Structure formats: C-alpha cells, structure tokens
Amino acid sequence: MSDPDQPGDTGEPKPPIEPAMDTPSGAPGVSGAAEAGSVAHAETPLPAPPQAETGARRGRILAIANQKGGVGKTTTTINLATALAAVGQAVLIVDLDPQANATTGLGLPPKGDRYNAYDLLVGAATLAETAQKTIVPGLDIIPTTVDLAGAEIELVGLERREYRLRDAIEGQCGAWDFVLIDCPPSLGLLTLNALTAAEAVLVPLQCEYYALEGISHLIRTIERVKNNFNQKLEVQGVVLTMFDKRNTLSTAVADDARRFFGNKVYETVIPRNVRVSEAPSFGKPVLLYDLHCAGSQAYVHLAGEVIRRERVLASIEQQAA
Ligand SMILES: Nc1ncnc2c1ncn2[C@@H]1O[C@H](COP(=O)(O)OP(=O)(O)OP(=O)(O)O)[C@@H](O)[C@H]1O
Numbered sequence: 048m049s050d051p052d053q054p055g056d057t058g059e060p061k062p063p064i065e066p067a068m069d070t071p072s073g074a075p076g077v078s079g080a081a082e083a084g085s086v087a088h089a090e091t092p093l094p095a096p097p098q099a100e101t102g103a104r105r106g107r108i109l110a111i112a113n114q115k116g117g118v119g120k121t122t123t124t125i126n127l128a129t130a131l132a133a134v135g136q137a138v139l140i141v142d143l144d145p146q147a148n149a150t151t152g153l154g155l156p157p158k159g160d161r162y163n164a165y166d167l168l169v170g171a172a173t174l175a176e177t178a179q180k181t182i183v184p185g186l187d188i189i190p191t192t193v194d195l196a197g198a199e200i201e202l203v204g205l206e207r208r209e210y211r212l213r214d215a216i217e218g219q220c221g222a223w224d225f226v227l228i229d230c231p232p233s234l235g236l237l238t239l240n241a242l243t244a245a246e247a248v249l250v251p252l253q254c255e256y257y258a259l260e261g262i263s264h265l266i267r268t269i270e271r272v273k274n275n276f277n278q279k280l281e282v283q284g285v286v287l288t289m290f291d292k293r294n295t296l297s298t299a300v301a302d303d304a305r306r307f308f309g310n311k312v313y314e315t316v317i318p319r320n321v322r323v324s325e326a327p328s329f330g331k332p333v334l335l336y337d338l339h340c341a342g343s344q345a346y347v348h349l350a351g352e353v354i355r356r357e358r359v360l361a362s363i364e365q366q367a368a
C-alpha cells in the first residue's frame with residue numbers, strides 16, 4: 048500500500064526504528080531523542096533545543112479536543128507526544144477516550160491489569176499509580192479501558208464531576224514538561240473534565256468537507272468551560288490534519304480555517320499519509336514506524352511550533368505577572 052501523494056512514501060516497508068527500552072520513566076530518552084533527532088536533521092532541522100532552553104513551563108496541560116469523530120485527535124496526541132519526547136521533553140499522555148486508541152496505538156493492551164484513567168477519575172488510584180512507561184523513551188501514559196465509558200455515567204452522580212481529572216492531577220505534573228489529554232469525540236463529561244484540567248486546547252481539524260461544521264459548538268463549549276470551571280483555558284492552536292494536496296477541497300478547507308482562526312492555525316499541516324494510518328496497527332507512533340515519511344516529519348515540525356508558542360505564552364505571562 049502506498050500513498051501516491053507523498054513523494055517520500057515509496058510504499059516499500061522500511062525498517063522500523065526501535066526505541067531504547069531502558070530509559071527511566073519521566074526522563075527524556077537520550078538515545079531515542081538522538082536517534083530521532085539525527086534522522087530528522089537529515090531532512091529538516093530539529094524543531095527546538097532541549098527542555099532547559101525552551102523557556103516553556105513544566106507540567107503544561109494540553110487537551111486535544113474536537114467533538115467530531117475521526118479528525119486525528121489520537122494520531123496527533125500520540126505523534127506530537129512522541130516528537131516532543133524525541134527533542135528531550137518529558138511527556139505524559141492521558142487517554143480519556145473509552146475507545147482506548149491512544150493506549151493501543153502505543154502498544155499497550157486495551158484491557159490491562161494496571162490502574163487506568165477510570166481509576167484516576169473515580170478516585171480509586173493516584174496519578175503516580177496510574178502513569179506508566181511506553182515504548183517511547185520519555186513518554187508515559189495513563190492508559191484507559193472500555194470501563195471509562197461507564198465512568199461518564201458514574202461521574203454524573205459524583206461530587207465536583209467536572210473537576211475530577213483536575214483534582215486528580217493538579218500540582219502533580221511537574222515530572223513532565225507536557226501532559227496531553229486525548230479526548231473522546233463528544234462534548235460530554237469526559238471532554239469537560241479534560242477542558243477543566245487543561246491550560247490550553249489543541250484542536251485538530253480534518254481537511255475534509257464539513258470540517259468547520261460544529262466548530263462553533265466547540266468554541267462555545269471552550270468559552271463555557273472558561274467562564275464556569277477554568278478561567279485560564281485558552282486555545283493553543285488549530286492543526287490541519289489529513290491534508291491532501293491533490294484535492295482542491297483540502298486547500299479550500301485550509302484557507303477557510305485560516306480565515307476563521309487566523310494565526311491560531313499552525314503553519315505545519317499534517318498530510319494524509321498512509322504510514323500514519325498504518326502505524327497504530329503495529330502499536331507504534333509513526334515516528335518509530337517510519338521516521339522518514341512525510342507524516343512523521345510533519346509531527347516533528349508541529350512539536351517545534353508547539354514549543355515555540357509555549358515559549359511565547361510563558362514570556363507574555365511572565366511580563367504580565
Ligand atoms: N495524517 C493522516 N494520514 C492518514 N491517515 C490518518 C492521518 N491522521 C489520522 N489518520 C487515520 O484517520 C483515522 C482517524 O484518526 P484518529 O483516530 O487519530 O482520529 P480521532 O479524532 O482520534 O478519532 P475519534 O474521534 O474516533 O477518537 C485513523 O484510522 C487514523 O489512522
């Protein structure tokens with residue numbers, strides 16, 4: 048299977064890049080970062096200097112949200128997280144979607160025997176008990192199982208139902224530079240919990256027909272969360288996903304999105320790329336499956352932009368303080 052749109056994508060299987068397995072959790076994987084970095088250097092400059100020089104804040108919590116299904120939330124969560132880890136950032140993914148795609152996409156079983164996001168939300172386990180290592184050095188995950196679907200109903204009857212995730216993780220994320228929350232395709236209580244716990248939202252927008260449909264609903268929800276539960280919430284950015292340059296519709300959607308969101312839209316556009324869609328079936332981020340493909344390179348660039356925006360936001364905040 049090949050993606051004719053991607054010149055670098057020959058369709059030939061390439062040897063996967065194996066990550067170092069012995070890197071301690073929470074500590075950026077030097078060998079993984081160097082490996083990813085060196086190859087990335089061959090085609091594109093590394094996106095950012097290592098953590099100490101980024102100027103970004105520790106434990107920055109970003110929700111990856113869009114209530115529309117299949118727009119690239121999980122793909123962006125996994126691959127942005129991997130690209131951030133590859134440049135020395137310590138990253139935690141919180142899989143808040145009962146479909147468990149971020150969990151399985153990182154090679155973890157969908158029904159593991161460890162504590163998971165459900166336990167965290169209902170108060171049965173702590174953040175430290177639920178976070179576990181992944182195959183990517185420097186990237187940890189709070190996995191999920193289908194049990195989380197039940198949590199959405201159970202949460203309704205619990206105290207501080209919109210604050211369950213925030214209460215469980217606030218002030219405890221200092222071991223990581225970034226915490227990325229993969230949201231389900233709805234604006235229900237799980238997404239509300241993610242938006243209440245997050246400091247910023249990253250919105251993946253698929254370059255397809257009806258991409259902007261429902262966006263005003265998402266924006267209203269973000270505003271509602273901001274007014275009622277989480278004053279500091281802001282939109283970090285909008286990432287255009289599955290862009291197909293052969294398709295004029297993709298360009299039209301991208302133009303519309305840039306008109307609507309202005310400079311909130313990242314310059315990096317994630318191309319439709321068959322390697323990106325193949326990687327989860329191997330339980331790997333695309334950066335480990337095929338670092339050279341256009342999809343991997345795009346996520347490396349996106350990580351650079353995210354870090355640069357964080358640096359700007361942090362300095363604005365510092366000046367205001
Ligand atoms: N850049 C891409 N190129 C090709 N396929 C992609 C790309 N990004 C995502 N996909 C594929 O599109 C499908 C949907 O992506 P993904 O699961 O990330 O979306 P989602 O928004 O998380 O979905 P859901 O709303 O169900 O959680 C998946 O099969 C994924 O492999």
Ligand SMILES: [Mg+2]
Nearest residue numbers: 120121144148
């Ligand atoms: Mg998903």
